Amino acid sequence: MRVLVAEDDANIRAGLEEVLEREGYETLTAADGAEALELYRRESPDFICLDIMMPGIDGYQICREIRREDLTTPIIFISAKSEEVDRVVGLELGADDFILKPFGVNEVLARIRAVTRRCYNQGRREQRPEDFHMADLDIVPAELRAKRGEQTIDLSLRDTKILTLLYRMSGRVVDRNSIFRECWGLAHYANSRTLDQHISQLRKRIELDPKNPQIIRTVHGAGYRYDGGG
Amino acid sequence: MKPKLIAVLALIVLVPLAVVAWLGAKAMGDEQAMRKLGFHELMLGQLSAVDAVLARSVEAYRERLLNEMQPFTLDVDELRRRTRNSPYAVQFYVLGPEDRLIYPPVALADQLTLDERQALERTQQIWDEGEISNRRVDALDSPRGSEYASAGDARWHVWYRDRGLQMILWVREGDYLYAAEVNRTRLLADLITALPETDALAPELAEGQVRLIDSIGRPLYEWGAAEPEEGAEPDVETAVGEPLGAWRLEYYASSSVAGAALGSGLWWNFSATWVLLAMGVFALALYFYREQAAEMREASQRVSFVNQVSHELKTPLTNIRMYAELLEDNIRARDAVEDNQPLTRYVDVIVFESQRLSRLIGNVLSFSRGRRDALDLHPKPGVVDDVIRRVLDQFEPAFESKKVRIDFSPGAPDETSFDPDVLEQILGNLASNVEKYAASGGVLEVASRQEADRVQITVQDRGPGLSAAEGRRVFEPFYRVHNRLTEGVSGTGIGLAISRELARLHGGDLVLLPCEVGARFQLTMSCPPDGKE
Numbered sequence: 001m002r003v004l005v006a007e008d009d010a011n012i013r014a015g016l017e018e019v020l021e022r023e024g025y026e027t028l029t030a031a032d033g034a035e036a037l038e039l040y041r042r043e044s045p046d047f048i049c050l051d052i053m054m055p056g057i058d059g060y061q062i063c064r065e066i067r068r069e070d071l072t073t074p075i076i077f078i079s080a081k082s083e084e085v086d087r088v089v090g091l092e093l094g095a096d097d098f099i100l101k102p103f104g105v106n107e108v109l110a111r112i113r114a115v116t117r118r119c120y121n122q123g124r125r126e127q128r129p130e131d132f133h134m135a136d137l138d139i140v141p142a143e144l145r146a147k148r149g150e151q152t153i154d155l156s157l158r159d160t161k162i163l164t165l166l167y168r169m170s171g172r173v174v175d176r177n178s179i180f181r182e183c184w185g186l187a188h189y190a191n192s193r194t195l196d197q198h199i200s201q202l203r204k205r206i207e208l209d210p211k212n213p214q215i216i217r218t219v220h221g222a223g224y225r226y227d228g229g230g
Numbered sequence: 231m232k233p234k235l236i237a238v239l240a241l242i243v244l245v246p247l248a249v250v251a252w253l254g255a256k257a258m259g260d261e262q263a264m265r266k267l268g269f270h271e272l273m274l275g276q277l278s279a280v281d282a283v284l285a286r287s288v289e290a291y292r293e294r295l296l297n298e299m300q301p302f303t304l305d306v307d308e309l310r311r312r313t314r315n316s317p318y319a320v321q322f323y324v325l326g327p328e329d330r331l332i333y334p335p336v337a338l339a340d341q342l343t344l345d346e347r348q349a350l351e352r353t354q355q356i357w358d359e360g361e362i363s364n365r366r367v368d369a370l371d372s373p374r375g376s377e378y379a380s381a382g383d384a385r386w387h388v389w390y391r392d393r394g395l396q397m398i399l400w401v402r403e404g405d406y407l408y409a410a411e412v413n414r415t416r417l418l419a420d421l422i423t424a425l426p427e428t429d430a431l432a433p434e435l436a437e438g439q440v441r442l443i444d445s446i447g448r449p450l451y452e453w454g455a456a457e458p459e460e461g462a463e464p465d466v467e468t469a470v471g472e473p474l475g476a477w478r479l480e481y482y483a484s485s486s487v488a489g490a491a492l493g494s495g496l497w498w499n500f501s502a503t504w505v506l507l508a509m510g511v512f513a514l515a516l517y518f519y520r521e522q523a524a525e526m527r528e529a530s531q532r533v534s535f536v537n538q539v540s541h542e543l544k545t546p547l548t549n550i551r552m553y554a555e556l557l558e559d560n561i562r563a564r565d566a567v568e569d570n571q572p573l574t575r576y577v578d579v580i581v582f583e584s585q586r587l588s589r590l591i592g593n594v595l596s597f598s599r600g601r602r603d604a605l606d607l608h609p610k611p612g613v614v615d616d617v618i619r620r621v622l623d624q625f626e627p628a629f630e631s632k633k634v635r636i637d638f639s640p641g642a643p644d645e646t647s648f649d650p651d652v653l654e655q656i657l658g659n660l661a662s663n664v665e666k667y668a669a670s671g672g673v674l675e676v677a678s679r680q681e682a683d684r685v686q687i688t689v690q691d692r693g694p695g696l697s698a699a700e701g702r703r704v705f706e707p708f709y710r711v712h713n714r715l716t717e718g719v720s721g722t723g724i725g726l727a728i729s730r731e732l733a734r735l736h737g738g739d740l741v742l743l744p745c746e747v748g749a750r751f752q753l754t755m756s757c758p759p760d761g762k763e
Contacts, residue, residue, distance in 0.1 A: 009545055009548075009549070011549045011553070012545070012548055012549055012552070015549065015552040015553055015556060016552075018556060019552070019556065022559075080541050080544035080545060080548075081541075087606075087608065097610075098608070100651070101544040101545060101547070101548040102543075102544050102547040102548040102550075102551050102584070102587075102588045102591070103548060103551070103552070104551055104552070104555055104585065104588075104624070105552055105555040105556060105559070106555075106620055106623070107620075108552075110616075110620070197563040197564070200563075201563065
């Protein structure tokens, strides 16, 4: 899933890029309005994070341009403008959400996950990934959630990609490179430590006993495996 | 605010002016009535002086007439000679015993002159009816009927004939009654000659006009500087003393004298004073209004400045917060392999403080929007418990370092429609208060409950709590509890005020519930099932 981030502040842009990539999104970044429009037309991202105050063409104008040709691609405004009128203008132009500066990483994630769910469940129904079971877990990739009985576990896009890959390859070992290629993308530099850390964090959330994992098992020297069943 | 201020100022200005005008008008009315009375009295007094002059003239006339009658004689020729020569009398009369007319000699009717005949025509009725002779002298001293006592024995008899006052002076001498009929023209001339001397006695009269009016309302003489309008009513009038009692004196004040005396100047003075007072009060009100308006403008500029600054702080703060959080995540991920305890603590502080700064800016901006009635809701579908967890997660490191246990009993797991920013801001303020003021309690209990379209969240600490008085004021903007605990603790004093305002905006409320230990806040919000708000 590709996200276009248009933000003139380089640090915020880079920070958002990192947050999104860590979550499993591919990102396209633009430092001004013209670049953002060009990237949008060339790359057709799945959704767009737009700063309002940008040099050249501002966020409102970009939103207006995009909505002229495309009514479904979700647009999230990111802005320091917290006045009622700014929100109203943004939402009337067809934006889907509004993230106010200063924001926390978790807030950005929560909103981006909400938009991703909407992407899966509304606009692009044909793309909606199917639900599946792993051990006692019900995985709902379209909702970025897993359920164990009454308990709901939030998942990142990357988490669902890893789980989907392991599920698809049930019973077989999935090597680190394959996981990287599938879940991080070709552009990403394969780093075993990054992968191990991610799997470790994921286990903490989905395994009943992370020290003795039942869903994502380590195959030493080879990779990871899901044994099937459930 | 401005219309209210204008209304109050208008009230402050108009009410006293109206009261002053009313009291002044009343006082002026009384004063004018008093002056009118005084003026009337004064003019009456002066007319009396004129009357006294008339009386002296009449008295002098009487003396002269009496002189002409004496020595008393019955000689017809002598009486005829006197009648012919007298400037004061038109005819003398003598009545003999039994009140028979001796002169003019009616017994010798053919010898009567024309004047005598005419005189008899005028007076016949008096002699026939005995109008003079039948009066007892001692009864004549009182001014009754038509006879009037005067000095000596001579008395006046007055009657009306030929549209005018006729006068006879009479005196009894033995069996005889001698009488002289007054020459009216001469009397009037004498009176008029005497009148100008009244100018000295009554100078005010001279400025107006005085008229001597006879018994049928005909002006006999008028003098004075003023020329009253046709048909004007006299300002003061009085009857002339006897025997000219049928005449009267009328006084017409000149407009300037009457105006001055009756207080037109008084009105002018009062009006001028009132206008000056009104101008003064208006000037004062205008001054206060301008001062107030300037102050309000300044205050709004200050708010706008704070607003601007708060906005400008957002971008750097976003970076600090986001990168601190990214760093925190990175460090936590490595925790398993290395001991990063001090690093984690440093980053926790940065993250927490940037979150605190975000809350502060959020409160300042909400407060300034609240002042402008610009607060609004942006409800969207979500789970209340998720938001509570997110807020508590933010506070976890801070509470941990202060050894405060977070005890959350979730009870609002269903998706509803609410504004997560608002809920986060309120809970952030409540949790921040616990962290600042009630960390000594060692526990923060949060419980949520969801029923139909309402969500209820209680936040309870075990800290020092609030007294009843503090509890009443704790939601007022800028109120801070000034006890030992707040000393040295930062805060703006608008967190709870904003939180309550936001809760009410969200169809609920934020209240402080009584409890034995610590403080217990209850937040209610109207959260209809998804999409119905």
